[in-house]
Amino acid sequence: LETVKKINRDIGTTVLLTEHRLQDIIPYADRVFVMDKGNVYLEGTPREIGVKLKEQKHGMFLSMPIPMQIYGETDSQATCPLTVSEGRQWLSRYCNEKGIASDSQRKSESTEKVRYTKTDSSKKELSIQAKDVWFRYEKDSPDVVRDLSLEVKKGEFYALVGGNGTGKSTTLSLLSRVRCPYRGKILLEGRDIRSYKDRDLYCGLLGVMPQNPQSIFLKKTVLEDLYSVIGGRREKMSSEYQIHMKKEKAIEGIVSLTRLEGLLERHPYDLSGGEQQRLALAKVLLLRPRILLMDEPTKGMDAEYKEEIGKILTRLKQHGLTIFMISHDVEFVAEYADRVGLFFEGNIVTSQNTREFFAGNNFYTTAANRMARHLFPEAVTGKDVVTCLQSSNWTSL
Incomplete structure (x- = not known):
C-alpha cells in the first residue's frame, strides 16, 4: 500500500483500487465510490462519504476507518478524523470540551468483573492441547514449529495472530492432522490425535x-x-450422518444459522467471498464438530459479512463449540x-485474555486502542471507546 501511495503521490499515476479493509486506504483517497447492487451508490471525498453513509444508516459505514466510526457516534461539530493520528488529537479535544474524565481518573468496576468471570472459566476441561511440538517440512530444513505448547479450553474462542511466515497455518495443519509433528504430542479432548x-x-x-473455501466445493x-456432506438426499444413517433427524430439517437449520436463504440454487463459485465463507462453514457444521479450526475466515469480507460471521460464531460458542x-x-x-x-518464529510468545492482550500491546493492537489508549487504555474496540465517551464509568463494558 505504501508503494501504491508513492506511485500516486510522486509520479502522478492514477490509481483505481477496490478493497474491503479500508482502515489504511480511505485516508489517502481523493475520491471514494460506494457501489451497491451493481451501481455507484455514493461518490465524494472520504469525509463526505462517511457523513452520508452515517446519515443513511448504510451498512458500509461499518467498513469506514475506526476514528470515523467513533466520531459518528458523537455530537462533535469538528472536522471528522480519518487516521489514528487525527483521531487521537480529535478525541483529546473532544474529551476536554465535554469534561469527560480519562480512565486513569476513574475506577473501572466492570474490568474487575470481567477478570473475575474469566478466572472462573480456567476450571473448564481442555479441548486442544499441544505439548512440546516440533515440525519441519524436510529432514534438513529449518523447523517451522518450535517447541510449541498450547491449551484451548472447551467452549473457548481462541485466536492465533502474527505475521506472515511465522508458522500459524502450519500449526493449524498439525492440529487438524493434515501433517504430523516429528516430536511432541497433540491431544484433542484428552486423547492423542x-x-x-x-x-x-x-x-x-x-x-x-x-x-480458500472453494477448495471444499463439489457440486x-x-x-x-450441502447434501453432499451428509451422504446425499436419501434418508439413511451413515458415517457422515448419524442423527435421527430428517436431512431436510438438518439442512434447513444450518441454512438458517449461516443465512444462506435465497442462495440454494446458485453455483458456489458465483457467490461473493462472504457468502462462500458462510457456505463452507455450513458444510463443516453439518458434520456436527465439537472443535472448529478456521484459517483466515474473514479474508476478503466486508464489515457487514464479518459481523454476520461473528454473530454465527458467538452462537456456536454458546452451544459449547470450541473455536480455534x-x-x-x-x-x-x-x-x-x-x-x-x-x-512468532514457530512458537507462541504470549497468550492472554483478549482485552489484556490488545491493551498491553504497543505494536500489535487495534486502531481503536492506538487512538484512545492515552485516555482509555483498556478500550480495544470502537464500541469500547464510544461506551467510555457516553458513560461516566465502564459498567457497560
Whole structure:
C-alpha cells in the first residue's frame, strides 16, 4: 500500500483500487465510490462519504476507518478524523470540551468483573492441547514449529495472530492432522490425535475451514453441495450422518444459522467471498464438530459479512463449540475472541485474555486502542471507546 501511495503521490499515476479493509486506504483517497447492487451508490471525498453513509444508516459505514466510526457516534461539530493520528488529537479535544474524565481518573468496576468471570472459566476441561511440538517440512530444513505448547479450553474462542511466515497455518495443519509433528504430542479432548480413526476424527469431533473455501466445493448448486456432506438426499444413517433427524430439517437449520436463504440454487463459485465463507462453514457444521479450526475466515469480507460471521460464531460458542482461529484481522479478533496468542518464529510468545492482550500491546493492537489508549487504555474496540465517551464509568463494558 505504501508503494501504491508513492506511485500516486510522486509520479502522478492514477490509481483505481477496490478493497474491503479500508482502515489504511480511505485516508489517502481523493475520491471514494460506494457501489451497491451493481451501481455507484455514493461518490465524494472520504469525509463526505462517511457523513452520508452515517446519515443513511448504510451498512458500509461499518467498513469506514475506526476514528470515523467513533466520531459518528458523537455530537462533535469538528472536522471528522480519518487516521489514528487525527483521531487521537480529535478525541483529546473532544474529551476536554465535554469534561469527560480519562480512565486513569476513574475506577473501572466492570474490568474487575470481567477478570473475575474469566478466572472462573480456567476450571473448564481442555479441548486442544499441544505439548512440546516440533515440525519441519524436510529432514534438513529449518523447523517451522518450535517447541510449541498450547491449551484451548472447551467452549473457548481462541485466536492465533502474527505475521506472515511465522508458522500459524502450519500449526493449524498439525492440529487438524493434515501433517504430523516429528516430536511432541497433540491431544484433542484428552486423547492423542494419532489414535483417532479418520471417521471418528472428522465426523463429530473436528471441523476444519480452509483459507480458500472453494477448495471444499463439489457440486453445481449450494443445496447439492450441502447434501453432499451428509451422504446425499436419501434418508439413511451413515458415517457422515448419524442423527435421527430428517436431512431436510438438518439442512434447513444450518441454512438458517449461516443465512444462506435465497442462495440454494446458485453455483458456489458465483457467490461473493462472504457468502462462500458462510457456505463452507455450513458444510463443516453439518458434520456436527465439537472443535472448529478456521484459517483466515474473514479474508476478503466486508464489515457487514464479518459481523454476520461473528454473530454465527458467538452462537456456536454458546452451544459449547470450541473455536480455534488463525487471523490477521485484529479488529475482528478483538471483538469476538476470548483469548489471543501471538505467534512468532514457530512458537507462541504470549497468550492472554483478549482485552489484556490488545491493551498491553504497543505494536500489535487495534486502531481503536492506538487512538484512545492515552485516555482509555483498556478500550480495544470502537464500541469500547464510544461506551467510555457516553458513560461516566465502564459498567457497560
